[in-house]
Amino acid sequence: MPVYRDEAVVLRTQKLGEADRIVTLLTRRHGRVRAVAKGVRRTGSRFGSRVEPFMHVDLQLYEGRSLDTVTQAETLEPYGDRIARDYGRYTAGTAVLETAERLSAEEREPSLKLYLLVVGALRALAESQHTPTLILDAFILRAMSIAGYEPVLEACARCDEPGPHRYFAVALGGLVCREHRPPGSASVSPQSLGLMGALLSGDWSVADAAEDRTQRETSGLVAAYLQWHLEHGLRSLRLVERQ
Amino acid sequence: MYEGPVQDLIDELGRLPGVGPKGAQRIAFYLLAADPADVRRLVDALTEVKDKVKFCTICGNVSEAGQCRVCRDPRRDLAVICVVEEPKDVVAIERTREFRGRYHVLGGAISPIEGVGPDDLRIRELMTRLADGTVTELILATDPNLEGEATATYLARLVKPMDLKVTRLASGLPVGGDLEYADEVTLGRAFEGRRALEV
Ligand SMILES: [Zn+2]
Ligand SMILES: [Zn+2]
Numbered sequence: 001m002p003v004y005r006d007e008a009v010v011l012r013t014q015k016l017g018e019a020d021r022i023v024t025l026l027t028r029r030h031g032r033v034r035a036v037a038k039g040v041r042r043t044g045s046r047f048g049s050r051v052e053p054f055m056h057v058d059l060q061l062y063e064g065r066s067l068d069t070v071t072q073a074e075t076l077e078p079y080g081d082r083i084a085r086d087y088g089r090y091t092a093g094t095a096v097l098e099t100a101e102r103l104s105a106e107e108r109e110p111s112l113k114l115y116l117l118v119v120g121a122l123r124a125l126a127e128s129q130h131t132p133t134l135i136l137d138a139f140i141l142r143a144m145s146i147a148g149y150e151p152v153l154e155a156c157a158r159c160d161e162p163g164p165h166r167y168f169a170v171a172l173g174g175l176v177c178r179e180h181r182p183p184g185s186a187s188v189s190p191q192s193l194g195l196m197g198a199l200l201s202g203d204w205s206v207a208d209a210a211e212d213r214t215q216r217e218t219s220g221l222v223a224a225y226l227q228w229h230l231e232h233g234l235r236s237l238r239l240v241e242r243q
Numbered sequence: 244m245y246e247g248p249v250q251d252l253i254d255e256l257g258r259l260p261g262v263g264p265k266g267a268q269r270i271a272f273y274l275l276a277a278d279p280a281d282v283r284r285l286v287d288a289l290t291e292v293k294d295k296v297k298f299c300t301i302c303g304n305v306s307e308a309g310q311c312r313v314c315r316d317p318r319r320d321l322a323v324i325c326v327v328e329e330p331k332d333v334v335a336i337e338r339t340r341e342f343r344g345r346y347h348v349l350g351g352a353i354s355p356i357e358g359v360g361p362d363d364l365r366i367r368e369l370m371t372r373l374a375d376g377t378v379t380e381l382i383l384a385t386d387p388n389l390e391g392e393a394t395a396t397y398l399a400r401l402v403k404p405m406d407l408k409v410t411r412l413a414s415g416l417p418v419g420g421d422l423e424y425a426d427e428v429t430l431g432r433a434f435e436g437r438r439a440l441e442v
Contacts (some may be wrong), residue, residue, distance in 0.1 A: 040420070041420050042420060080389050084392040085392065087400060090355075094355040094356050098355075235357065
């Protein structure tokens with residue numbers, strides 16, 4: 001299939017040479033793909049605005065040896081415009097994109113679940129459905145679950161002793177009982193546990209009602225949990241604007 | 244992979260923006276085969292640019308003196324600052340002859356995915372320049388792409404309490420593009436038609 005068509009979200013763009021860009025895409029059917037978009041930085045480019053981060057596009061690509069080439073691009077949803085107009089949405093959204101890039105470890109390995117999750121998170125950000133950081137935390141928890149790292153919240157991650165427990169050990173995969181807590185494991189408030197559960201299950205009425213303090217605590221745990229499972233840290237996470 | 248000096252050269256070239264490993268190799272072998280006088284000129288140009296060219300202490304543009312040509316020019320309007328990402332954007336806007344104020348060069352755009360946040364750009368310096376009330380209009384001429392828009396959004400919100408007229412270049416610029424590639428006529432029109440930014 002030298003030429004193929006697919007839907008994609010643009011995760012990242014990098015300048016290439018004089019007027020081109022390399023775009024990293026999360027496609028619906030071909031997984032993560034890197035492609036060259038030629039001439040997009042020049043005046044009068046046919047699809048320069050469509051291969052920008054956050055854009056949800058319908059693409060035609062020409063398969064290459066190391067990099068594919070974008071030959072056509074149509075906008076499905078211009079999430080980028082609405083996300084870039086709000087700094088909180090922009091920074092949370094960028095962390096969504098970087099997380100998606102990092103969790104799709106292999107190129108060309110399709111994950112429809114992750115793809116749909118990214119599209120859903122960008123739509124929620126663009127439409128301002130919830131606080132940007134809540135959307136980000138929900139995305140991270142669910143994307144981790146898809147990748148096989150769903151945090152254990154109901155029982156001790158070591159011995160299965162039913163909770164509620166007070167300690168969260170990122171290295172052990174979630175909550176742990178008093179007996180199995182490793183030294184230095186964080187203690188978690190019941191409110192944060194409730195919020196994490198709500199974000200995982202999509203119970204937005206509970207999540208939206210969470211106090212700022214609880215949201216901050218949860219964000220810290222979610223970030224620590226994600227960073228522990230990735231080889232090196234996420235660059236954008238430190239720059240996410242927290243209310 | 245190669246013997247000492249050749250590999251050193253490839254490694255150094257490979258650190259340049261936009262140059263991949265293959266490109267670095269290609270340039271290295273081009274230089275190896277090139278006329279010594281040509282290579283000498285390149286070396287001189289590199290040394291000279293590091294020795295002689297500094298950054299303007301006011302606006303951050305490249306400059307041979309402590310202050311750049313624009314900032315030294317008494318005819319420039321002190322009440323207007325045009326914020327751009329890179330020195331090459333100053334050149335592009337100067338070509339239009341539409342703008343009579345001064346510039347502020349940020350040194351890039353806010354790009355969290357590359358680890359570039361507000362503190363990594365010359366934003367604090369901009370706030371210092373705005374503090375004494377001389378400036379009444381701020382034109383945000385960051386690139387018309389997503390990172391440029393987000394940077395303009397951030398700046399507009401930051402200066403909101405300062406009672407300034409904050410404007411963004413009019414649409415008509417190629418979205419997704421670099422400012423430096425806009426032709427003079429388009430860029431000039433974008434200046435004339437700049438609009439107030441709502442935050
Ligand atoms: Zn236990
Ligand atoms: Zn200057």
